[in-house]
Amino acid sequence: MNWLSLAFSQIVNGLQAGSVYALVALGYSMVYGIILLLNFAHGDLIMVGAYTAFYAMTAFHLHPVVSVALAILISTALGVLVEKIAYTPLRSAPRLSLLITAIGISFLLENGAQLIFGADTKSMDPFVRGVLTLGNATVSYAALITILVSVIAMVGLTLMVKKTKLGKAMRAVSEDMGAAQLMGISLNKTISFTFAVGSALAGIGSVLYLCAYPQASPTMGSMLGLKAFVAAVLGGIGSIPGAMLGGFSIGLLEALVSAGGLSEWKDGVVFAVLIVVLLVKPAGILGKKIPEKL
Amino acid sequence: MALLQADHINVFYGAIHAVQDVSFHVEAREIVTLIGANGAGKSTVLKTISGLLHAKSGRIVFHGKELKGVPAHSVVAGGIAQVPEGRRIFLRMTVEENLEMGAYTQPRASLSAAMQEIFQRFPRLEERRNQVAGTLSGGEQQMLAMGRALMSRPTLLMLDEPSMGLAPLLVEQIFDIIRELHQGGTTILLVEQNSQAALSVADRGYVLENGRIVASGTRSDLLASDAIKKAYLGA
Ligand SMILES: Nc1ncnc2c1ncn2[C@@H]1O[C@H](COP(=O)(O)OP(=O)(O)O)[C@@H](O)[C@H]1O
Ligand SMILES: [Mg+2]
Numbered sequence: 451m452n453w454l455s456l457a458f459s460q461i462v463n464g465l466q467a468g469s470v471y472a473l474v475a476l477g478y479s480m481v482y483g484i485i486l487l488l489n490f491a492h493g494d495l496i497m498v499g500a501y502t503a504f505y506a507m508t509a510f511h512l513h514p515v516v517s518v519a520l521a522i523l524i525s526t527a528l529g530v531l532v533e534k535i536a537y538t539p540l541r542s543a544p545r546l547s548l549l550i551t552a553i554g555i556s557f558l559l560e561n562g563a564q565l566i567f568g569a570d571t572k573s574m575d576p577f578v579r580g581v582l583t584l585g586n587a588t589v590s591y592a593a594l595i596t597i598l599v600s601v602i603a604m605v606g607l608t609l610m611v612k613k614t615k616l617g618k619a620m621r622a623v624s625e626d627m628g629a630a631q632l633m634g635i636s637l638n639k640t641i642s643f644t645f646a647v648g649s650a651l652a653g654i655g656s657v658l659y660l661c662a663y664p665q666a667s668p669t670m671g672s673m674l675g676l677k678a679f680v681a682a683v684l685g686g687i688g689s690i691p692g693a694m695l696g697g698f699s700i701g702l703l704e705a706l707v708s709a710g711g712l713s714e715w716k717d718g719v720v721f722a723v724l725i726v727v728l729l730v731k732p733a734g735i736l737g738k739k740i741p742e743k744l
Numbered sequence: 745m746a747l748l749q750a751d752h753i754n755v756f757y758g759a760i761h762a763v764q765d766v767s768f769h770v771e772a773r774e775i776v777t778l779i780g781a782n783g784a785g786k787s788t789v790l791k792t793i794s795g796l797l798h799a800k801s802g803r804i805v806f807h808g809k810e811l812k813g814v815p816a817h818s819v820v821a822g823g824i825a826q827v828p829e830g831r832r833i834f835l836r837m838t839v840e841e842n843l844e845m846g847a848y849t850q851p852r853a854s855l856s857a858a859m860q861e862i863f864q865r866f867p868r869l870e871e872r873r874n875q876v877a878g879t880l881s882g883g884e885q886q887m888l889a890m891g892r893a894l895m896s897r898p899t900l901l902m903l904d905e906p907s908m909g910l911a912p913l914l915v916e917q918i919f920d921i922i923r924e925l926h927q928g929g930t931t932i933l934l935v936e937q938n939s940q941a942a943l944s945v946a947d948r949g950y951v952l953e954n955g956r957i958v959a960s961g962t963r964s965d966l967l968a969s970d971a972i973k974k975a976y977l978g979a
Contacts, residue, residue: 622845
C-alpha cells in the first residue's frame with residue numbers, strides 16, 4: 451500500500467469514528483442548549499441501544515433492520531423517560547443538582563446493565579460485511595454506511611431545527627425559556643422532544659458503532675460518551691454545527707494519532723485537546739458566549 | 745364584568761413577599777397603567793397574569809374564567825399577550841422567525857396575513873425580515889417585541905416598560921403605536937416607571953409601592969394628586 455491509500459483509509463477510519471462521535475455529541479449539545487445540563491447519562495443510551503440490537507439479533511433472530519429500528523426506539527424512549535422521571539422535577543433546581551442526578555442515572559444504567567446482562571463483553575458476528583474497492587484503496591461497507599447514515603441524520607436534523615415549527619420552538623426555548631412560554635410554547639413538550647431527538651441520534655450512533663465493533667458491554671457508553679462530550683465542547687456546546695464539527699475533528703484526530711503509531715495515546719490526546727480548548731477558547735470553535743440566564 | 749380582574753393576589757419569591765394583596769381590574773377596551781418605582785412589583789404582577797409565576801393566594805379572572813392552574817403556554821392561546829421587560833426577543837432568530845413564534849398558538853393558515861399586518865404597522869420590520877434580531881437597534885427590537893406579541897391577536901396586550909432605554913423620540917413613537925392599537929380595539933395593561941408617559945395614554949392607573957397599591961384613579965385623578973406628583977412625576 452502506498453502512503454496515499456494509507457492516508458485515505460485513515461481518513462475513512464477517522465470519518466467513521468467521527469460520525470458516531472458527532473451523532474452522540476449532538477445529543478449532549480442539544481440538551482445542554484435547552485436546559486444547560488451536561489447529560490452524563492447520554493452516553494449510556496448507546497450501551498442500551500447496543501444491547502437491544504445485540505439481543506434482538508442474537509436471541510430473537512430478528513432481521514438487522516428491525517433490530518436497528520428497535521434499538522433506536524428503545525434508546526429514544528429511555529432518553530425521554532429519564533428526562534421525565536429524573537430531570538423534569540428538577541427544572542427549577544440549581545444546575546448542579548441536575549448534573550449530579552445525571553451522573554447518578556449514568557451509574558444506575560451501567561450497574562443495571564451489569565446486573566441484567568452480566569459484566570462480560572457480549573460479542574456477535576459482524577452484521578455488515580464486505581469492502582468496496584476503489585482502485586487500490588478499499589472502504590468497508592460498515593464505514594460507508596456509517597458515514598452516509600450520519601450525514602443524512604445531520605442534514606435532517608439541521609433542516610428540522612431550521613425549518614419546522616418544533617425546531618424553531620426548540621431554538622426559542624434554548625434562547626429564552628420565559629419568553630418562549632409567553633409565545634405559547636410548552637416547555638415540557640419542547641424539552642421532551644429535544645431529548646427524544648438527541649436520544650434517537652444516540653440510538654443511531656449505537657447501531658453504527660455496532661457495525662464497526664459488534665459487541666456490547668455495560669460500560670461501553672462511558673468512554674464513547676466522554677469523547678462525544680469532548681467533541682461537543684470542542685465544537686462549542688449548545689451549537690448543532692459545532693457538535694458535528696467537533697465529532698468529525700475528534701475522529702480524524704484519533705485516526706491521525708493512530709497513523710502516527712501512537713494508538714495507545716489516542717484517548718490521552720483527545721482529553722489533552724479538551725484541556726487546551728478549555729484554556730484557549732472555552733466557548734469552543736463555534737460556541738456562543740455561555741448564557742448566564744435562568 | 746371586567747375583562748381582567750385581579751383580587752387580593754399575593755406573590756412570593758421564596759420569603760420575599762413581592763406582591764401584597766393587590767387588586768385591580770381592566771375593562772374591555774381600556775388602557776390601564778400600573779406605575780411605580782423600580783422593584784415595586786409591577787413585573788411580578790404581569791408575570792403572574794401570564795402564568796410564569798403563581799400567586800400564593802387571591803385570584804385572577806380573565807373573560808370570566810379563573811386563570812389559576814392554567815399553564816403559561818395556554819394563557820396566550822386564551823388571548824393574553826405580554827411584551828416582557830427588556831423585550832426578550834429571540835436574538836439569534838430572524839425577525840420573521842420571531843414573529844412566527846408570536847403566532848405559535850395560531851393556525852398556520854393565518855400566519856402570513858398576520859405578518860402582513862405587523863409589517864404594515866412596522867415597515868422597518870419588513871425591511872429587516874430576514875435579519876437576525878440581535879442586529880436590530882433598540883427601537884427596532886422594541887417594535888419587534890410588540891409585533892411578536894400582536895401576532896397572537898390578543899384581546900389583552902400587556903406591556904412591561906416599553907419605554908425603557910429608548911430615546912425620547914422613540915418613546916413617543918412607541919406610545920403613538922399603543923394609542924393606535926387601543927383605537928383598533930385592543931385592551932392594554934401598561935406597566936411603566938415613566939409615569940408621565942404612561943399617564944399620557946392611560947384611562948386609569950394604579951400606583952404600586954413596595955408590592956402594594958397605594959393609589960388609584962383616572963388619569964386626571966392621578967395627575968392631580970399631590971402625592972403622586974411628588975413621588976412619581978418628579979414635580
Ligand atoms: N427572581 C426573583 N427572585 C427574588 N426576588 C425577586 C425576583 N424578581 C423580583 N424580585 C423582587 O421582587 C420585587 C418586585 O420586583 P419586580 O416585580 O421586578 O419589580 P418592578 O417590575 O416593579 O421593578 C423586588 O423587590 C425584586 O427585588
Ligand atoms: Mg419590572
